Amino acid sequence: MTDLTVGDVIAERTVHLTRESLVRYAGASGDFNPIHYRDDVAAAVGLPGVLAHGMLTMGLAVQTISGWVGDVGRILDYGVRFTRPIVVDPETGADVGIIAKVGAVDEDAVRIDLTVTHAGATVLVKAQVRVRLA
Amino acid sequence: MPVNPDIVGRVFPPTAAYLVGREKVREFARAVFADDPQHFDPAAARALGYADVVAPPTFAMVVQDLTLKQLLAEPDSGIELSRVLHAEQRFRYSRPIVAGDELTAHLSVTGIRTLGGNAMVTSDAEIRDAAGEHVVTATSVLLVGEGDA
Numbered sequence: 561m562t563d564l565t566v567g568d569v570i571a572e573r574t575v576h577l578t579r580e581s582l583v584r585y586a587g588a589s590g591d592f593n594p595i596h597y598r599d600d601v602a603a604a605v606g607l608p609g610v611l612a613h614g615m616l617t618m619g620l621a622v623q624t625i626s627g628w629v630g631d632v633g634r635i636l637d638y639g640v641r642f643t644r645p646i647v648v649d650p651e652t653g654a655d656v657g658i659i660a661k662v663g664a665v666d667e668d669a670v671r672i673d674l675t676v677t678h679a680g681a682t683v684l685v686k687a688q689v690r691v692r693l694a
Numbered sequence: 695m696p697v698n699p700d701i702v703g704r705v706f707p708p709t710a711a712y713l714v715g716r717e718k719v720r721e722f723a724r725a726v727f728a729d730d731p732q733h734f735d736p737a738a739a740r741a742l743g744y745a746d747v748v749a750p751p752t753f754a755m756v757v758q759d760l761t762l763k764q765l766l767a768e769p770d771s772g773i774e775l776s777r778v779l780h781a782e783q784r785f786r787y788s789r790p791i792v793a794g795d796e797l798t799a800h801l802s803v804t805g806i807r808t809l810g811g812n813a814m815v816t817s818d819a820e821i822r823d824a825a826g827e828h829v830v831t832a833t834s835v836l837l838v839g840e841g842d843a
Contacts, residue, residue, distance in 0.1 A: 575727055588718075588725035589756055593775075605776070614780045619726030619752035626730045631742045632790045638751050639784030639833075 564670055568662045571624050577612055577646065578653040585616040599650070609647035617646060617656060621676045622689055624658040629691055636669060637690040640676075644683045654678055668693055697772040697813035697838050699806050701765070706801040709760040711824070716793040718756075719747045726750050739792070746793035754785050758819040758832035761801035765817060773815065773838050781814065782835035788828045796824040799832075811840030 582596045591613055594601040602610045618640050629635060648654045656678050663673035674687035716736070723733035731738035732748045739747045766775055791797065798821070805816040819832045 581725075585725040588722045590759060615752060615755050615783065616726065618783060619728075619750060619755075622751055623726060623728045626728060632730075632732060632748050632751060633742070633744075633787075635751050635787060635790070637784070637786050639782070641782045642780055 564662050564665050566662050566664060570628050570660050570662060570672065572657075572659040573624050575620050575656045575658070576653055577616075577648050577656060579610065579648060579650055581653075582610065582612060582616070582648060585613055585619075589613070589615060591615065607645070607647075609649065612646040612648050612654065612656075614642040614645075617642075617676065617683060618687075620656065621658050621674050621684060621687060624674065625660045625672055625689065625691075628660075634692045635689060636692055638688070640674075640684045640687040642683070643685050644678075644681055646678045646683055656683070663688060695772040696811075696840065697806055697808075697815060698770050701768060701771050701803045701815075702806055704768075704803060706761070706764050708798040708800045709757070709764070711796045711798050712757050712760065714749065714753075714791055714793050714795045714797065716747050719749045719753065719791075719793050722753050722756070723750050726752060736793075744790070744792050749791040749793070751785060751787070751790070753791050754821060754830045754832050755783070757791075757797050757799050757821050758834065761799045761817070761819040762834065762836075764801055765803070765815075772813075773836070777839040779837040779839070780834065781837040782833075784833045786831045786833075788830065791821075791829060795829070797821050797829060804833075813838045 586592050646654050659675045661673050664671040669690050672689045676684040728750045736746050799819040803817045807814045815836045821829045
């Protein structure tokens with residue numbers, strides 16, 4: 561936690577999503593919008609395929625820094641903008657890449673910026689976590 | 695029907711109390727690829743000073759969702775689920791959610807901006823525990839399309 565420099569990468573990982581991941585998140589969260597598990601419904605509303613829940617992407621992205629954060633109670637604030645959906649192929653799924661960097665440091669907190677990408681494109685912007693230092 | 699600007703400032707009742715279960719926290723943690731023991735093992739959570747397993751940060755959405763259902767149920771809101779996209783989400787925490795918490799959420803619609811035929815609806819859900827202490831405020835920005843007619 562000492563010697564944090566803006567731009568330092570503190571953690572990164574890739575999460576592989578499958579249709580099972582989406583069904584699991586639907587059940588756990590209570591978000592049963594069928595665009596997250598039914599190809600016919602996704603196609604009927606003009607989507608390129610079944611999409612991951614934005615809140616699943618937001619939820620798994622912050623887990624990238626869980627080992628670094630330790631106590632979840634140190635997280636003061638977490639926000640994202642959803643810019644691009646993640647299409648999850650029924651056979652091959654989808655990979656989500658997350659890189660966590662130090663965005664800003666002040667006396668009592670550090671801002672961690674998450675870069676979240678899928679198929680070479682950014683899917684969340686301004687994904688920022690403020691973490692208490694002490 | 696366009697989004698009704700009069701819903702800004704409307705008073706909504708607090709949601710029914712949501713009792714956070716230990717297995718629900720574990721189920722949610724698995725669903726968001728969380729693997730830290732504080733989410734699964736009460737002893738690990740107690741070692742950090744919590745009474746029971748600690749929910750991952752975005753678990754607050756499960757409680758906030760009750761307020762979004764209130765918003766969608768307003769007959770004159772002009773907001774239909776089929777035309778709604780989640781544009782932004784933010785959580786401001788006083789403390790994490792812990793199994794055993796009894797949480798209520800209080801909805802307020804804080805702003806509506808129209809952009810062409812679309813509307814950006816910003817709402818806050820203030821989530822408090824059984825003692826009335828603030829736990830987390832969840833802010834959503836929903837992009838509501840104009841739809842037919």
